[in-house]
Amino acid sequence: MSVSAPTALVAQADRLSFVEAIEFLLVPRESVTGGVQVGGVGEMLQLTANHMLLSALAVAIACAIALPLGLWLGHVGRGEFFAVSVSNVGRAVPTLALIAFFIAFVGIGFANVLAALTVLAIPPLLTNTYVGVRGVDPDAVDAALGMGMGEAQIVRRVELPLAIRSIFGGVQLAAISVVATAILGPLASVATLGTPIVSVNVYGQAGLLGAAILVAVLAVLVYLALTALQRAVTPRGLRAGREPPGLERRIPFLDRRSAQPT
Amino acid sequence: MSAVELVVAQLEIRSRRGGTCVSENGFCPGWIVDNLWRYVDPLVQHVILTVVSVAAGFAIAFGLALLAHRRQWLTPPISAFTSVLYTIPSVAAFLLLLPVTGRTTLTAIIALVAYTQVFLFRNAINGLGNVPEDTKDAARGMGLTDREVLWRVELPLAVPEVLAGLRVATVTTVNLATLAFFAGAGGLGAQIYQDITFRSNVVVAGGLAVLLAAACDLLILGGQRLATPWRRAAVA
Numbered sequence: 403m404s405v406s407a408p409t410a411l412v413a414q415a416d417r418l419s420f421v422e423a424i425e426f427l428l429v430p431r432e433s434v435t436g437g438v439q440v441g442g443v444g445e446m447l448q449l450t451a452n453h454m455l456l457s458a459l460a461v462a463i464a465c466a467i468a469l470p471l472g473l474w475l476g477h478v479g480r481g482e483f484f485a486v487s488v489s490n491v492g493r494a495v496p497t498l499a500l501i502a503f504f505i506a507f508v509g510i511g512f513a514n515v516l517a518a519l520t521v522l523a524i525p526p527l528l529t530n531t532y533v534g535v536r537g538v539d540p541d542a543v544d545a546a547l548g549m550g551m552g553e554a555q556i557v558r559r560v561e562l563p564l565a566i567r568s569i570f571g572g573v574q575l576a577a578i579s580v581v582a583t584a585i586l587g588p589l590a591s592v593a594t595l596g597t598p599i600v601s602v603n604v605y606g607q608a609g610l611l612g613a614a615i616l617v618a619v620l621a622v623l624v625y626l627a628l629t630a631l632q633r634a635v636t637p638r639g640l641r642a643g644r645e646p647p648g649l650e651r652r653i654p655f656l657d658r659r660s661a662q663p664t
Numbered sequence: 665m666s667a668v669e670l671v672v673a674q675l676e677i678r679s680r681r682g683g684t685c686v687s688e689n690g691f692c693p694g695w696i697v698d699n700l701w702r703y704v705d706p707l708v709q710h711v712i713l714t715v716v717s718v719a720a721g722f723a724i725a726f727g728l729a730l731l732a733h734r735r736q737w738l739t740p741p742i743s744a745f746t747s748v749l750y751t752i753p754s755v756a757a758f759l760l761l762l763p764v765t766g767r768t769t770l771t772a773i774i775a776l777v778a779y780t781q782v783f784l785f786r787n788a789i790n791g792l793g794n795v796p797e798d799t800k801d802a803a804r805g806m807g808l809t810d811r812e813v814l815w816r817v818e819l820p821l822a823v824p825e826v827l828a829g830l831r832v833a834t835v836t837t838v839n840l841a842t843l844a845f846f847a848g849a850g851g852l853g854a855q856i857y858q859d860i861t862f863r864s865n866v867v868v869a870g871g872l873a874v875l876l877a878a879a880c881d882l883l884i885l886g887g888q889r890l891a892t893p894w895r896r897a898a899v900a
Contacts, residue, residue, distance in 0.1 A: 493832070
């Protein structure tokens with residue numbers, strides 16, 4: 403029975419800490435070490451902006467590298483082993499180990515963290531793009547060839563739109579893991595939402611929990627935003643909730659595209 | 665006294681690190697051999713975290729898949745829920761559970777189990793759904809009851825896809841468990857974090873995590889070959 407009293411106290415303190423965490427996000431307070439104001443809407447917005455900038459840059463650079471490569475490999479049907487196993491290898495390398503490797507061997511700072519996050523984002527993008535393009539119905543490609551499209555046109559107007567759902571799956575996976583791993587940025591002296599987590603001795607438990615809440619909400623919002631974006635860019639004939647596109651649907655789709663002057 | 669002893673021990677480590685390789689922060693095979701013992705406990709913790717989380721996650725996902733297989737309308741909401749769970753950054757999940765379950769291995773395991781669901785559930789439900797209708801018809805024609813069809817036809821045929829999900833879930837769990845030290849659960853990640861600028865440490869701890877993931881992957885692959893003898897026969 404002597405145990406139950408302290409346990410109850412701890413439970414009470416813990417319930418308090420969630421409230422305190424929200425309070426930390428809204429109102430600045432003096433740091434645990436004293437002398438500095440931490441938390442509050444201003445600093446959290448600043449950290450969120452840094453976090454998003456870092457993540458968005460990493461995903462954008464990874465897209466610029468992986469999408470053309472995946473489209474090309476998928477189009478010519480080569481490098482299957484490479485394109486598929488790169489994501490298996492990527493999955494097996496712990497994100498913390500990747501960041502640590504960059505810190506220990508390359509150095510700290512924005513550019514290095516950006517490079518590490520880009521490396522992290524490439525495998526899911528490359529594999530999903532490749533798999534998406536390989537999954538395009540060969541008849542659709544044949545039809546496009548028969549209509550006189552060149553290789554580049556086939557990639558851009560047939561394979562890319564038909565693979566868009568798989569590609570966006572890759573973008574989502576990449577974005578989720580980049581946003582999650584950017585939390586480790588402060589280990590390499592890059593301020594992100596991970597700062598209150600890594601520097602818990604300055605920000606305190608409330609800061610730790612507050613940042614965790616904020617970064618979780620942010621990740622879910624990014625996921626939902628990308629889902630909405632995917633809906634918006636998916637060709638109408640391929641949208642979810644419809645029957646899988648049959649030939650009669652695909653031909654008007656190709657028709658409309660090829661009717662435009664090239 | 666123990667604090668003093670600890671300091672002395674650390675000083676000894678520092679002095680041993682005085683060798684040129686270590687002080688120049690190179691990749692030091694000598695240091696690694698001398699200090700391999702440091703990685704034994706974290707590795708064991710890592711293995712326990714992975715095995716317990718994947719086993720518990722598998723039991724839950726398998727149950728959910730059987731339920732959703734019978735009541736098809738449950739599949740989309742469960743899928744959506746597991747996807748959203750997977751979206752939450754693991755560091756945040758470990759920290760958000762702290763006020764609820766404390767700095768324990770259990771906290772880490774709860775979060776890791778949550779992350780396995782997206783792979784395990786999706787593959788199990790797809791595997792069960794991809795069994796050809798003709799095969800099930802044939803089984804019913806042979807007089808099998810619904811329960812027998814499930815256990816003797818559908819589940820065996822779903823094994824490859826279920827195990828494919830298990831492989832991805834296991835490798836992902838090994839990866840995410842490197843962050844379990846945020847929940848106070850140790851593991852190889854704690855070792856990386858402790859001395860993140862020391863190259864030999866990063867290579868050994870990170871390398872062990874990658875090797876563990878590869879070993880788990882091969883183990884399940886081997887299990888799959890044993891569990892689906894008809895596939896080998898078809899290939900041979």
